[in-house]
Amino acid sequence: MSNITSIEPSGPKPRPWLSWELVIVYGFLIVTSLYFLFPLYIVVITSLKNLDQIRDGNIFFPGANPTFHAWYRAWFEVCTGLDCRGIHPNFLNSVIITVPSVLVSISVAITTGYALNNWPFRFSESFFTVLIIGSFVPYQVMLYPMVLLTKNMGIYSTLSAVIFVHTVFGLPILTLLFRNYFASLPVELFKAARVDGAGFWRILLQVFLPMSLPILAVAMILQVTGIWNDFLFGVVFAGPNNYPMTVKLNNIFTSTMGVKEYNVEMAATLLTGAVPLALYFFSGKYFVRGIAAGAVKG
Amino acid sequence: MAQAQTSRPVHSVSIRGLAQSYGAVQVLKQLDLDIPDGEFLVLLGPSGCGKSTLLNCIAGLLEPTHGQVFIKGKNVTWEEPKDRGIGMVFQSYALYPQMTVERNLSFGLRVAGMAKEEIDKRVKRASEILQIGPLLDRKPMQLSGGQRQRVAIGRALVRDVDVFLFDEPLSNLDAKLRAELRVEIKRLHQRLGNTMIYVTHDQIEAMTLADRIAVMKGGSIQQLDSPMTIYNKPKNRYVAGFIGSPGMNFLKSEIEGAGAKAILKFGSGKISLKDYAPVAPLMPKQVAFGVRPEHIRINAGAEAGLSDSFDAVVDIVEPMGSDSLVWLNVANQTMSARVESSEQYKPGEKVKIRFRVGLASLFDEATGDRL
Numbered sequence: 001m002s003n004i005t006s007i008e009p010s011g012p013k014p015r016p017w018l019s020w021e022l023v024i025v026y027g028f029l030i031v032t033s034l035y036f037l038f039p040l041y042i043v044v045i046t047s048l049k050n051l052d053q054i055r056d057g058n059i060f061f062p063g064a065n066p067t068f069h070a071w072y073r074a075w076f077e078v079c080t081g082l083d084c085r086g087i088h089p090n091f092l093n094s095v096i097i098t099v100p101s102v103l104v105s106i107s108v109a110i111t112t113g114y115a116l117n118n119w120p121f122r123f124s125e126s127f128f129t130v131l132i133i134g135s136f137v138p139y140q141v142m143l144y145p146m147v148l149l150t151k152n153m154g155i156y157s158t159l160s161a162v163i164f165v166h167t168v169f170g171l172p173i174l175t176l177l178f179r180n181y182f183a184s185l186p187v188e189l190f191k192a193a194r195v196d197g198a199g200f201w202r203i204l205l206q207v208f209l210p211m212s213l214p215i216l217a218v219a220m221i222l223q224v225t226g227i228w229n230d231f232l233f234g235v236v237f238a239g240p241n242n243y244p245m246t247v248k249l250n251n252i253f254t255s256t257m258g259v260k261e262y263n264v265e266m267a268a269t270l271l272t273g274a275v276p277l278a279l280y281f282f283s284g285k286y287f288v289r290g291i292a293a294g295a296v297k298g
Numbered sequence: 299m300a301q302a303q304t305s306r307p308v309h310s311v312s313i314r315g316l317a318q319s320y321g322a323v324q325v326l327k328q329l330d331l332d333i334p335d336g337e338f339l340v341l342l343g344p345s346g347c348g349k350s351t352l353l354n355c356i357a358g359l360l361e362p363t364h365g366q367v368f369i370k371g372k373n374v375t376w377e378e379p380k381d382r383g384i385g386m387v388f389q390s391y392a393l394y395p396q397m398t399v400e401r402n403l404s405f406g407l408r409v410a411g412m413a414k415e416e417i418d419k420r421v422k423r424a425s426e427i428l429q430i431g432p433l434l435d436r437k438p439m440q441l442s443g444g445q446r447q448r449v450a451i452g453r454a455l456v457r458d459v460d461v462f463l464f465d466e467p468l469s470n471l472d473a474k475l476r477a478e479l480r481v482e483i484k485r486l487h488q489r490l491g492n493t494m495i496y497v498t499h500d501q502i503e504a505m506t507l508a509d510r511i512a513v514m515k516g517g518s519i520q521q522l523d524s525p526m527t528i529y530n531k532p533k534n535r536y537v538a539g540f541i542g543s544p545g546m547n548f549l550k551s552e553i554e555g556a557g558a559k560a561i562l563k564f565g566s567g568k569i570s571l572k573d574y575a576p577v578a579p580l581m582p583k584q585v586a587f588g589v590r591p592e593h594i595r596i597n598a599g600a601e602a603g604l605s606d607s608f609d610a611v612v613d614i615v616e617p618m619g620s621d622s623l624v625w626l627n628v629a630n631q632t633m634s635a636r637v638e639s640s641e642q643y644k645p646g647e648k649v650k651i652r653f654r655v656g657l658a659s660l661f662d663e664a665t666g667d668r669l
């Protein structure tokens with residue numbers, strides 16, 4: 001035992017400090033991070049300058065005495081057309097659209113996903129196929145029929161129309177998401193609950209729902225970011241008085257009256273992106289799973 | 299299954315013409331089965347033979363394609379699982395992961411709307427019987443496999459069911475724990491006296507636990523008998539091969555002469571069949587001579603009940619501690635013999651073997667049926 005020589009392999013195998021693989025991986029990571037972080041940096045420093053500093057200074061360097069004045073203007077004062085209330089009314093619109101759309105679409109989808117997986121009915125297989133197709137149909141195809149439908153329902157050009165459309169379009173992918181999640185749970189759990197006498201709702205609410213927190217988080221992230229960032233449905237269905245934040249932001253950029261206030265535009269951009277940004281920061285690993293799940297959407 | 303029609307005692311569980319198909323695949327084929335009150339019945343068979351399907355049909359978790367299920371004389375074919383008086387224990391435990399042990403045990407009782415004091419009383423009794431009292435506040439994640447399975451049994455226990463259904467409850471446990479829990483299940487049965495239907499592919503569990511074993515193959519029951527009858531008088535070669543470890547030895551041989559004059563021709567030698575009790579008078583034909591490892595004696599003298607001796611060569615010796623397995627080459631066929639561990643043999647050694655013919659089995663080489 002005692003005459004182990006130094007050349008005898010023992011313990012962890014020595015590895016070179018630097019290898020080609022590492023250089024490539026880290027190189028790629030650093031380049032992509034810069035690609036995304038650099039514009040963000042420009043946006044942030046510009047939003048903290050005043051107009052003189054923007055005109056005279058270098059775009060790449062922060063100005064002296066950073067100020068939130070542009071943020072205030074973006075929130076309360078910036079004009080599009082004759083409306084000079086800033087973007088805060090549209091922030092409210094976005095909230096009013098997002099909260100019910102997310103809650104209703106997730107509640108309905110979790111129930112249908114569970115029913116499809118655990119309570120097969122005569123046409124459940126066909127229904128499932130339709131759902132898969134449904135989640136791949138491009139939204140544009142459905143746009144005009146949806147306009148007609150909401151007009152007939154008498155909600156076109158209101159926030160209700162946007163909520164309705166978001167809820168309906170979210171259902172296929174969410175139902176698939178939940179169905180697949182429930183399919184991954186052991187069937188014996190469902191059987192045990194049935195033997196214990198639990199019915200449809202009790203099994204869903206008392207057995208499955210408490211086990212579904214990870215997938216609920218994923219669905220929540222998918223929906224909140226998707227609906228908050230939506231532009232198309234907002235333009236088409238909300239009507240000029242109810243635009244969500246994204247549409248308002250676009251109008252700020254394109255309105256051509258007076259001097260172009262880059263700092264206010266940047267501040268408005270950051271304010272609009274704040275909700276998804278905060279969600280990305282606070283939901284870490286769930287967000288990654290959400291991306292993976294969203295990849296199915298194509 | 300003719301005995302079903304003759305007398306009509308109220309059986310705990312009865313099955314009539316039960317069949318289950320998935321598309322064109324028949325998983326259960328017209329099963330009839332009567333289980334008396336308080337019996338421990340084991341359904342034994344290889345994976346995929348339809349054991350779980352049968353159990354799920356009894357539980358009401360699966361609608362049979364044809365046939366009826368009776369529990370306590372009542373036709374429950376269309377009843378919900380909760381209304382059948384059954385409790386079920388699964389291989390994967392199937393405990394509700396977000397609930398404590400106490401909530402797991404009481405879930406079914408709370409669903410039924412039982413009064414709090416009664417629930418507490420029953421949970422207390424079950425946790426005493428299963429010795430899980432100290433675990434009541436834990437979540438399933440914090441329990442070992444054996445503890446989890448105890449809780450799962452407790453879930454059936456608190457509901458005071460007539461029939462316990464077990465679907466391979468010990469298969470996820472390691473060997474030592476499996477042996478322990480096996481004894482506990484047997485003790486539980488002795489204490490409660492409930493009817494229990496127990497699915498397993500493990501022949502040792504079947505032998506040790508069962509009042510009767512139903513050996514299944516491809517969706518039908520091959521033999522339904524007490525463990526000792528199944529072991530000693532298997533109805534066909536399939537049953538014989540499934541029970542016993544290592545399995546029964548089968549020697550290709552031939553019957554010469556009929557009835558009382560029948561003898562077995564094996565290699566160059568002959569075996570007298572005067573000790574063998576045939577099902578029907580023997581006829582000359584190709585047969586498999588089935589003999590269990592413990593019914594082969596090595597280098598034993600002539601003795602009542604033993605056949606003439608045959609030449610064999612020792613191939614491999616496997617010491618088991620309590621006894622040893624000797625693998626032999628006999629007339630170009632391999633067989634195993636179980637011997638006292640004091641008997642020592644070496645590979646390549648030439649030995650003489652004798653068979654205990656009265657405890658052996660003869661199977662028709664063509665049909666596999668016992669002769």
Ligand SMILES: Nc1ncnc2c1ncn2[C@@H]1O[C@H](COP(=O)(O)OP(=O)(O)O)[C@@H](O)[C@H]1O
Nearest residue numbers: 320323325343344345346347348349350351352
């Ligand atoms: N839902 C199903 N659809 C199609 N085939 C099934 C289904 N469930 C079980 N089977 C088939 O039925 C046979 C018996 O299954 P099972 O009762 O689980 O066997 P065991 O419990 O004896 O291992 C298997 O061959 C299995 O593939």
Ligand SMILES: [Mg+2]
Nearest residue numbers: 349350351466
């Ligand atoms: Mg099974």
